[in-house]
Amino acid sequence: MKNYLYALGKKAKKASIKSVSLRKKNKVLKDYCNFLIKNKKRIISENAKDLKIAKEKKLKENLLQRLLINEKRIFEIINSIKKIIKFKDPVNQCLKKWKRPSGLKIEKITTPIGVIGVIYESRPNVTSDIASLCFKSNNPVILKGGSEAYYSNKIFTDLFRKSLIKNKVDINYVQLINYKNRKVVDFLLTKMIRYIDVIIPRGGKSLVKKVKDLSKVPIIGHLEGICHTYIDKDANLSMAKKITLNAKLRNTAICGATETILIHQNLLNKFCIPILSNLEENGCKIIGDNKIKRFYRKKIQTAKKSDWSKEYLSSTVSIKSVKNIEEAIDHINKYGTMHTDSIITKNSKSAKKFLKEIKSSIAMHNTSTQFADGGEFGFGGEVGISTNTLPPRGPVGLNQLVSYKYQVSSNGKTRK
Known part of the structure; x- marks a missing residue:
């Protein structure tokens, strides 16, 4: 295993030295789309192997749905890649240039990050999305998909590599780790620092x-x-009902699902029953503080302090009353995870205050938190969402997969 992984790393590093023109990158991606269309039946057949094994292992239904690849999902993958093709090259772009009194001419130029390692679970469509984004940004990628999607990940990777070969591009721009041993992840994280420049984890809380x-x-x-x-x-009220229902229940399993709703205390008499009834009638379990319980006497569980720190990823939501916008902001900055937080208000001054003072990577106004997604941001897909304080932050798409360097020139200047 050690020699195998080091070999992958060395080949990826070698590929990272070779730049690929925008024309050739787009040609690789177009050919990949064609290979996906021509091999639809084969992809679905390979995916069926994963589904069969997953059912034998009695994986939960929501995991089976994530794992499923059908014709509709293949065309969704293709549409995502077509969007990436339309983007301009993120590499070798001049972000800024200026001259200094000393005679120096300085340019800030985008560069690839380097070799990217991606560790992910369940969703085989991630293989195509990430391979396409990393390749277009000139970053070789080493993929470690979940063992439950082994056959699906392999066929998607093989077809991408086939497109690389067809266009005479280094095949090692995209590599999939074939080992199912769990020690592979430990080795990637602790022993591959010479070969991998950044790791992106995509999966459940335990993996991350x-x-x-x-x-x-x-x-x-x-x-x-x-x-x-x-x-x-x-x-x-009408907007608050619509947004809270969507933000919580559209898809409870995604990281952008709202887990806590905060309500200004002045609204409890008018807003509590319609908003909470709307959630409960659509199958949501309500956990509320004592003030909320006084205004909503239907099915409700008393909230504990620990509930404010829970990511439910299910049809459960915690509800808290707050005295004012300051208390709401303080609560979010204390218990939130700097992912995505939204304010519903007609007051533009309050909206500006919220958007400015929330520490989150994505702050929203009159918008469902379910929009926290690279595709919805117009990025053509994402490799994940980052809540790091340092950039990149929020959805990480094509233009976030680059770093930069300073290019300095002069007419033989020397420093005094």
Whole structure:
């Protein structure tokens, strides 16, 4: 295993030295789309092997749904790649240039990050998304997918590599780790610092926590998505009902799902029953503080302090009353995970205050937190969402997969 992984790393490093023109990169991606269309039946057949094994292991239904690849999902993958093709080259772009009195001419130019290692679970479509984004940004990628999607990941990778071969591009721009041994992840995180420049974990809390705890390689990612929706004193009831229902229940399993709703105390009499009834009638379990319980006497569980720190990833939501916008902001900055938080209000002054003072990587106004997604941001897909204080932050798409360098020139200047 050690020699195998080191070999992958060496080949990826070698590939990173070779730049690829925009024309050729787009040609590789177009050919990949064609290979996906021509091999639809084969992809679905390979995916069926993964589904069969997963059912034998009695994986939960939501995990089976994540694992499933059908014709519709293949075309969704292709559409995502077509969007990436349309983007301009993120590499070798001049971000800024200026002259100094000393005679220096300085340019700030985008560069690839280097070799990217991605560790992910369940969703085989991630293989195509990440391979495409990393390749277009000139970053060789080493993929470690979950063993439950082994056959699906392999066929997607093989077809991408086939497109690289067809266009005479180094095949090692995209490599999939074929070992199913769990020790592979430990080795990647602790022994591959010479070969991998950044690690991106995509998966459940236990995987991301392990990566954050063990990795000696820099990480782009987030641990949890404890997202909030704050209903301000100047909120519109109809809008608040619509947004909270979508933010919580559209898809409860994603990191952008709202987990806590904060309601201004002045609204409890008017807003509590319609908003909470709307959630409960759509199958949501309500956990509320004592003030909320006084205004909502239907099915409700008393909130404990620990509930404010929970990422439910299910049809459960915690509800808290707050005295004012300051208390809402303080609560979010204390219990949130700097992922995505939203304010519902007609008051532009309150909205500006919230957007400015929330520490989160994504702050929203009159918007469902479920929009926390690279595709929805117009990035053509994402490799994940980062809640790191240092950039990149938020959805990490094509233009976030670059670093930069300063190029300095002069007419033979020397420093005094």
